[in-house]
Structure formats: C-alpha cells, structure tokens
Amino acid sequence: MSTYNFDYLDELEAEAIHILREVAGQFEKPALLFSGGKDSITLVRLAEKAFRPGKFPFPLVHIDTGHNFEETITYRDQMVERIGEKLIVGSVQESIDQGKVVEQTGKNASRNALQTVTLLDTIAKYSFDACIGGARRDEEKARAKERIFSVRDEFGQWDPKRQRPELWNIYNGKIHKGENIRVFPISNWTELDVWNYIRREKIDLPSIYFSHERDCITRNGQLMAASPFLNMDDEDVVERKQVRFRTVGDMSCTAAVESDAFLIDDIISEISASKISERGARMDDKVSEAAMEDRKKGGYF
C-alpha cells in the first residue's frame, strides 16, 4: 500500500483535471483561452496532467489586444514551442482595421472592452463550442455565482438568472447551435492557491510577475506602466519604480504594485500579507460596483 496524502492542492488539481476531461468528452470543438497570465499558464499545466502523453484535444487561443507586455508574448511563444500544441491568435488590431470596433479615446482609453468582439468573432470563425478560461470565483462577486460550465447565447451573453443548477460533479454541456459554453476549471481556487500550486509545480512565469524597475505614472491612485499605449499628457509625471504585476492584462488597464518580491516565496508572503485583492489592480472593474456583471453579460471572459 502506498501512503495516501491528498492535500488541498491535490484536490483542487484533481477537480480541475476532471473538468478538463469532461470538456474533451462532451464537446466537438473546444478551445483553451490563453492570456499569458498565471491562471491560464496554470490551466496549461493542468491540461498536460489531464491528457499527457496524448495531445491536447483543443488548441490554445490568445486574444491579442496589440497592447500586451512584450514579456507576455515572448513567454507565450516559448511555451507553445515547448509543449508542441497549436496556438490560434485573434487580433483586436484586426477588428479595429476591419471597422468592427472603434478605438477608445481620452485619457483612460483601453482596448480591454474591445477584445470581447474579437473573442466572439474568433469563436464564430472556428466554431468553438466550449472555451476554457482561467477565471476564479474569489476574484469578484459576480464570478462567485458563476457555474463551472457557464452557457453563453449566440451573442456571447451570460444570463445570471438562467444559470443551470450544477450538482455533485456532474456538468451539463448540452447546448443549442450557436451557443457556447465557458468552462472554468479553477473556479474553486483562490489567488493564493494558484501561487502555491505554481511554486509546488515549479512552473515558469513571465518576468513581469516579479519585481523589476519600470517607468510608471500614477493614475486614479494606481501605478500604470508608461507605454505608447497609454494616452499621457503634461499632468502625467513619469517615475522610475520598483514594481511587479499581480495580473497580466492589457498594458493600458493593468496596474502595477510596488514590490521587492523577486522570488515566488516573496510573492506568496506578499500576497498572504496583502490588503489589496488582485482585481483591485485592474482599473476595468472600478467603473461601477456592478462592472463585472455588466461585462460578463456582454460576453467578456
């Protein structure tokens, strides 16, 4: 008999693998939405654990805003090479060039909202029926109520009042033509769980998660990376800061935190002590109290 030590990370991992295999079993054309952030990087490791030595039964899909951190794209390309899986890129710039969306103007302009259109177009183009995402229920209170298998209508909309009951570990993936399902295998993980898992599994991350020097400006009380994608004016003062990022999104809407955390252990102690939740560093949630709910209804990840 082997010793049986099944701790909380093992349990979260086993649940996520089970969910990924349900996606493989229940859908014709699934995809894994890969942002280059730590949550989707974790999903890739979980997919390796679910399907190796076989291939993934889905491609990775990256919705590229064109305003990414360079480090993210470098990481993405190296990772795809290492795992030998297919990557599909949906380009927000292309959606803008085709006139499907209009670039925002003004000081707080961001491409974050535009990526919804590119995502829906990419889903339609490849007829994806299930999209796996790295969202977690601890991120935000609308997400706290979302199912692991979450149905979107043909306009990509989430209807919180029409959610299917989700019982035991049985996931109902039946949908009508045109609809698709967003699947969130790490729904039950917290930010700290993800970091502890990354440490345990020794998973590499893009360098922007760790402390580095960077030119920043302060906007609405938050530190933003100075970049050509940020509309700056004379009032903006550029300062050199020692920072890291807690999430990896569009450069125009992802705030940095001042940090000396160079190693994953430092990050874990920093988060354990931290008093700002992760989405607190995302300006896109701050628009109104119901911001996330509105964006989810509109087809956001």
Added chain:
Amino acid sequence: MNILKFFTAGSVDDGKSTLIGRLLYDTDSILADQLEALQSSNRKNDDGSIDLAILTDGLRAEREQGITIDVAYKYFQTEKRKFIIADTPGHIQYTRNMVTGASTANLAIILIDARNGVVEQTIRHSYIVSLLGIKHVVVCINKMDMVDYSETVYSSIIEKYKILAQQLKLADITYIPVSALKGDNVVQASENMDWYEGESLLHFLEKVDTDHLDRSQLARMPVQWVVRPQTDELHDYRGYAGRVLSGIFNLNDKVTVLPSGASSTVEKIDFFDQTLDAAHAGQSVIIHLKDDVDISRGDTIVNASALPQETKLIEADLCWMDTRALDTSIMYNIQHNSKITKCKISEILHKVDINTLEKHAADEFKLNDIGRVIVKTADALAFDLYDDNRANGSAILVDTRTNLTVGALMFRAAVE
C-alpha cells in the same frame, strides 16, 4: 491542510449572510478594496456598523431586492484548513438552489433564529440536508444577543430540534449558540455565554473529521477519456482517464468494466510524470488494464468483488428544478457521471410536503417539488445507492428541448 466544503441554510431573516460575512471578516479574509467598496455602500446596520451581508450578495438584482437568489461560493482559509462555502438562499422558492449547494457539501450549517425557534423553514432546511445525505450538521442558534444570551431559550430549542433530527435520521449534530451580528461564538468564544462549554463555530469547522466522508470502499472510476497518443514511440499506449469516485484501485486488482462485464487486471496507473501503486478516491489518473478490452467514455471500471447495481428501472428521489413541470410522457436525458442515456419518469410514487414532511400522492411535479419516482432508462446504469456511495448514486435530468438541467436524482433502490 485539506478542504472542508460546507453549505449554509437559512433565510435572510436568520442572519445567514451576516454569519458568513462574520466568518470572512473575523478571519481577515476580506481584502482592503472589498472593504472599501463595502464601506462606501449605502447599506448599514441600524447602529451604523458595516452590513456584513453585502459580502455575499453578488448580483445587482440581489442588491436591489436585498435577498440572495442564487448559489454564491466563498473561500477562506485558516492555518488548519481551506474552506469553501456554498451560500444558498433559504426561501421556499429557492429549494433547487439549496439542493444544488448541498450536493457538493460535506457539512451543513442550519441557522435558527433564537427568537423564533424551530419553525417551518427549519424543517425544510433539515429535510434537504437529510435528503442530500450530508453527514455532519451544525445547528447554529443565532441572534442570542436578542434573547439576553439565555441558556433556557437555547436548551428548549435544542430539545425541539432533537425530535426533528430523529425523524430525519440526522446523526452527527453539533449545537452552537451564536450572535453573528455581535460575533459571539463565530470565530471568538463568547464572553456572554459562560454556560456554553463547546467551541466556537470556526474552531469546530477547523477540526471536524472529513476523511471518512464519501470514502466508500466501493472502487469506482467512470471513464471520461481514452488516452491514445498513437505516436511511433507510444504506439501501444492505451490508458483510461478518469477520476476515482470512491474506493481504491491497487496494482493487480481484479476489475470489471461495465456495462460490457469484461474482466481484467490493473496493470499500471499513470499520473502525469509519475506511476502510482494505487489510485484513491478523489484522484484523477490514467488506468491501464492487462487485457485488450473495448472501453470508451461512459463506461465504468469497478472492483470485481463489489459490483454496483445494474438495472434499467430505478427508484429515486427527485427534486424538480425547472419552471416547466415534469412531463411523464416525454423522454429526458439522464446524466450519471460520464454516462448519458435516455429515460422516462415512468411513475410518481409520492411527493413530500417539505414543510411538514408529509407524503402524498401526486400526478404532477413542478419547480422545487421533491418526491419519490421510478426512472426507466434506455441503457442500464452501473450505480450504487445514494446512501452507500453518494458519488455513484446521483444523476441529473436534462430536458432535450431546452438543454436545461431540470432534475436532481438520488438513487434509493434498484427495481427488480
């Protein structure tokens, strides 16, 4: 460190959201920006303190109506454990949400308002706990501050509850007097109730034993996916991927594959870059068998010495979850683990009035109705009785017209 999943039953009036808010708040699980949003919100208690219930009210419609209408999941952790809370509304029209929240929980907290004692909804909530087979129950007598922290009030409520518990065959019950609003016995032991010698709610939750839960000895693994790389170096690799529902598979165990009935032996167990000697309940693994048998998704690998039931007629408890009533003349899909087949509800044996626990004959099943039915399936299911093995004794019904999940089934007997 392991995980405890619990669900809370109670209505807004019982202070359920306040209790959860208190657990999160007092364990330092509320982060600065959430607290900021909380403080800037317009809802305050009468004394001007923060309304902790806001922490669990997720959706805008709920904030407008001031009630919880869906299942919200909340997370916190202490040095001893990670906790997952399924916060479910307790109003009768939300029975389906309560059943949903209870289905994944291994402990239930039932809230009783000390001023009102055991009332109709206490019966309803306790019935659902018993129906879903939750092994541990904590009865929190809340709002003790409103009854002067009276031991007499507390004791008389417990006496009443014990009668109900016996009727429902609830076994493992712990009683705790609390005030969620003031914080008594939620995280910190109360200074207002010297007569209470037990632990605070959090201390109890930290140490309650969950290891034996859902750890039936019946080894079961539904096959979700067949791993066949078909590359040159792995030409003959054929592994069955799934999550062990219950029991243990050891190397060289004799197994049976259902529904075919084929016999074989466990040859190898893979888990990513490791090979294991055994696969335990809860683990997601890849099992290889010695013999070349035909296995696909929807089949179940079980230990040959303890076979599950295999019939096409099953007596089951049903909770109806859709606004469109049950139609006994049409076919539904039944989803049992990775197996999906057609079925009909061929007979309604009785319905239960969940406020009085009385059974009565019925010919219709509407939203939130619960009762006993006979399910007739197109293919035989390899199942266990819910009480013996929750993970392999449950299924959902899907309406093929709408694709909605319309029913929850708990298997009670194989019909010969």
